[in-house]
Amino acid sequence: MKNTAVALSPEANAMLERIASIWPPIIRQGRRGRILRMLDLLAQSRKTKKADTQLVIEAARMVVPKSYDPLFHMFEDMEGFKKRMLEPFVSEEAYTSIPVRVRRWPHKTPRKKPPACPAKRIVAFCASPRAHGNTDLLVDEALRGAHDAGALTEKIMLHKLHMDFCIGCRKCKDPGFEKICVIRDDMEAVYQKILDADSLIIGFPIYTGRECAQLSTFLDRWDGYERYMLKSCLEPGRTAMVIGTWGYPCIDTYDHVIENIISILNLHKVEAVEALSACGFEGLRHGLDEKRKGVIARHPKELKKAYAAGRALALR
Numbered sequence: 105m106k107n108t109a110v111a112l113s114p115e116a117n118a119m120l121e122r123i124a125s126i127w128p129p130i131i132r133q134g135r136r137g138r139i140l141r142m143l144d145l146l147a148q149s150r151k152t153k154k155a156d157t158q159l160v161i162e163a164a165r166m167v168v169p170k171s172y173d174p175l176f177h178m179f180e181d182m183e184g185f186k187k188r189m190l191e192p193f194v195s196e197e198a199y200t201s202i203p204v205r206v207r208r209w210p211h212k213t214p215r216k217k218p219p220a221c222p223a224k225r226i227v228a229f230c231a232s233p234r235a236h237g238n239t240d241l242l243v244d245e246a247l248r249g250a251h252d253a254g255a256l257t258e259k260i261m262l263h264k265l266h267m268d269f270c271i272g273c274r275k276c277k278d279p280g281f282e283k284i285c286v287i288r289d290d291m292e293a294v295y296q297k298i299l300d301a302d303s304l305i306i307g308f309p310i311y312t313g314r315e316c317a318q319l320s321t322f323l324d325r326w327d328g329y330e331r332y333m334l335k336s337c338l339e340p341g342r343t344a345m346v347i348g349t350w351g352y353p354c355i356d357t358y359d360h361v362i363e364n365i366i367s368i369l370n371l372h373k374v375e376a377v378e379a380l381s382a383c384g385f386e387g388l389r390h391g392l393d394e395k396r397k398g399v400i401a402r403h404p405k406e407l408k409k410a411y412a413a414g415r416a417l418a419l420r
């Protein structure tokens with residue numbers, strides 16, 4: 105096992121093996137190697153030659169995405185993990201006390217008064233298939249804020265669109281191709297709505313550690329905006345807000361997925377100026393109340409952050 109300058113205590117070594125064992129052999133060696141290299145760097149910066157279990161966990165956390173949080177929480181405190189993560193699936197009391205949180209990402213404060221120019225056109229895309237679920241309610245609240253600030257707003261539920269997968273024909277890259285995409289479906293109208301919009305709101309739930317498939321499919325179809333020789337038919341100037349929601353009750357576990365969506369928008373010259381992370385939507389009724397409405401509705405203080413962000417988006 106030894107190919108590191110730092111000496112691992114037997115417990116630290118056991119922890120390293122425990123962590124590595126979660127991965128199949130085909131990736132285990134590579135990941136273990138990266139953890140050891142990170143361990144060396146950490147030990148050097150702490151001016152120590154010994155590693156304990158805590159340092160191993162710290163190094164491992166630095167080489168895998170934040171979505172591994174639940175695993176590390178399990179390793180660090182199994183009882184706490186069970187209480188926080190598993191009890192809400194069996195106990196009504198634990199379910200209703202899940203820490204539901206919304207985090208508004210650092211943002212520039214917009215002007216206080218709406219600008220004296222035509223009302224902004226804001227189109228929101230909700231990628232969650234659950235109407236009145238948490239993503240949908242956060243999107244609605246953001247739109248309400250934008251509307252109150254004078255914007256013209258519209259919401260589109262992605263799962264209601266007839267939207268096919270990108271077929272990879274690359275016709276959109278032909279020099280003489282005049283449409284955006286060869287596929288004749290509801291995206292034809294949506295492409296135009298995006299072109300006509302000043303700002304966009306994109307809300308999505310995390311499914312299996314990444315954005316849900318509705319959003320993936322939607323963003324693949326945006327490739328049609330990118331033309332011959334990488335020229336985009338989306339001019340710079342559009343702004344956006346990205347809202348990501350998930351079950352695990354930790355507010356930054358999937359921020360990297362939100363960052364990824366922000367980067368994809370950036371490729372298309374759309375600048376995300378607002379982002380929200382929202383968590384705590386799992387357990388007995390999987391984030392819904394008895395009436396199948398998102399539990400976020402019971403957290404007005406958290407919802408208010410979506411309203412403020414929507415308002416700010418409209419006032420920029």
Ligand SMILES: Cc1cc2nc3c(=O)[nH]c(=O)nc-3n(C[C@H](O)[C@H](O)[C@H](O)COP(=O)(O)O)c2cc1C
Nearest residue numbers: 232234237238239309311312313349350351352385
């Ligand atoms: C197929 C599926 C996979 C999911 N995977 C994850 C996951 O990997 N991590 C997580 O924290 N929550 C996961 N969830 C929970 C959802 O992210 C969470 O309930 C979400 O906020 C639901 O949003 P909605 O109320 O707008 O539908 C998953 C839910 C579904 C349906």
